[in-house]
Amino acid sequence: MAATNESKLQTIVRPLQYRDIDAIASLCQQETTSDSAVKARIEQLFKQMTRWYAPFQFLNIIPTPSLTDRALLVAECEQQVRGIISVSPFNRTRSTWHVEWVSIDAHAVAPDEKLRQRQAAIPETVTGKTDIGSQLLRYCFEHIVEASTWVLEVDVNDNSTLALYRQNGFQPLAHLTYWEIAPELLQELALREPDLPNLLPVRNTDAQLIYQLDTVSMPPLLRQVFDRQIHDFKNNLVQTMVGKVREWLQQKQSVSNYVFETQRKAAIGYYRLSLNCDAHGERLRQRQLLGDDDRQTHQAELTVHPAYTWLYPELMAQLARSCQYLPSQPLQLVSADYQPEREEYFQQIGAVRIKHSMLMSRSVWHKLREAKHLSLENLQIAEMLQSLQPSRQPLPNRIEKNDPEDLA
Numbered sequence: 001m002a003a004t005n006e007s008k009l010q011t012i013v014r015p016l017q018y019r020d021i022d023a024i025a026s027l028c029q030q031e032t033t034s035d036s037a038v039k040a041r042i043e044q045l046f047k048q049m050t051r052w053y054a055p056f057q058f059l060n061i062i063p064t065p066s067l068t069d070r071a072l073l074v075a076e077c078e079q080q081v082r083g084i085i086s087v088s089p090f091n092r093t094r095s096t097w098h099v100e101w102v103s104i105d106a107h108a109v110a111p112d113e114k115l116r117q118r119q120a121a122i123p124e125t126v127t128g129k130t131d132i133g134s135q136l137l138r139y140c141f142e143h144i145v146e147a148s149t150w151v152l153e154v155d156v157n158d159n160s161t162l163a164l165y166r167q168n169g170f171q172p173l174a175h176l177t178y179w180e181i182a183p184e185l186l187q188e189l190a191l192r193e194p195d196l197p198n199l200l201p202v203r204n205t206d207a208q209l210i211y212q213l214d215t216v217s218m219p220p221l222l223r224q225v226f227d228r229q230i231h232d233f234k235n236n237l238v239q240t241m242v243g244k245v246r247e248w249l250q251q252k253q254s255v256s257n258y259v260f261e262t263q264r265k266a267a268i269g270y271y272r273l274s275l276n277c278d279a280h281g282e283r284l285r286q287r288q289l290l291g292d293d294d295r296q297t298h299q300a301e302l303t304v305h306p307a308y309t310w311l312y313p314e315l316m317a318q319l320a321r322s323c324q325y326l327p328s329q330p331l332q333l334v335s336a337d338y339q340p341e342r343e344e345y346f347q348q349i350g351a352v353r354i355k356h357s358m359l360m361s362r363s364v365w366h367k368l369r370e371a372k373h374l375s376l377e378n379l380q381i382a383e384m385l386q387s388l389q390p391s392r393q394p395l396p397n398r399i400e401k402n403d404p405e406d407l408a
Contacts (some may be wrong), residue, residue, distance in 0.1 A: 013139040016072035023081035027103050075132045083132035095227050099152035104133050118393045133164045141364050171361040175337040179346045180353035183328040189320035202256040207233040209267035217303050225361045251278045268305040298323050298331045309341040
């Protein structure tokens, strides 16, 4: 009887399939799944599976990194999906991977009384199999052998998810604060003429400059964890085309510029602005019908050299000017705890804190299997030593042969 219960409660981790669409819909309806950002991503996944599953499955046959890198895995127990995890490479070398989100079924976290009674009748080695989140994470750690480091971001108020990550060895790297600038404040910032004479668009030829700026703008520990190289800041033709199609479908527009310092011949400031061009608010009304209160906003990624913090007012004026010809929407940015000048400037202009999160990381060491042909038993030591023997007899030393009296 114990073996039968053990087989019923055995958890299987497998790739996401189309037959899991009902389980994803159930996770969307659960209020205790995770924070609003994770819930929005699950809703987006549900829409993609209902509309674009067949085309994306066909495109996955093509070996394109931008289409096949993301891995979606589910944990199945008793023929029911209990959890989903989404992971993807963080850099081009694939040495660091990113845990995008983990969603656990509420019944898997808090089982009913019937399941508790069934678990009481099986050995202790099976009682821990309801920890679905840990099983999903450990499966990724064991099977994605190219990943030496894992990173993730979690809301500091999401205690259950934070405890799950800590239990599986993740340690904090930095604290992040998300800021929102109101449309009225953007209009005030746009009145200022930005002093940026060397503002240039970002191209693949500028990857070296952006890489150097990214390297110098973060602490050494984050630099080691991220492990970014120059080619991480380049896009090939396929990635550019896929990005343009995605922006067209989402009604967005991206703008990337950097500030070039002529004397040092280096980039001292960089921003990437994602503009929401939904002029008629169709997507906003659709999200409101689904019960999602998240507003559509412009989003910006900002990088400034630590020695040129005076660029913040100039870059913010440039960002505000780029948003003024679009529908009135707030602008969201992020700051880290190692960027006190940025946080002080956001407080000064009246930006509002909307979210606090924690950046965490975990290292993984995979045991390398010894190859059979590298074992010491198979090495031909005798044959190797024969090749090192001298080819002829050495000449005798005259000094050793002579009598010491002759040398006097």
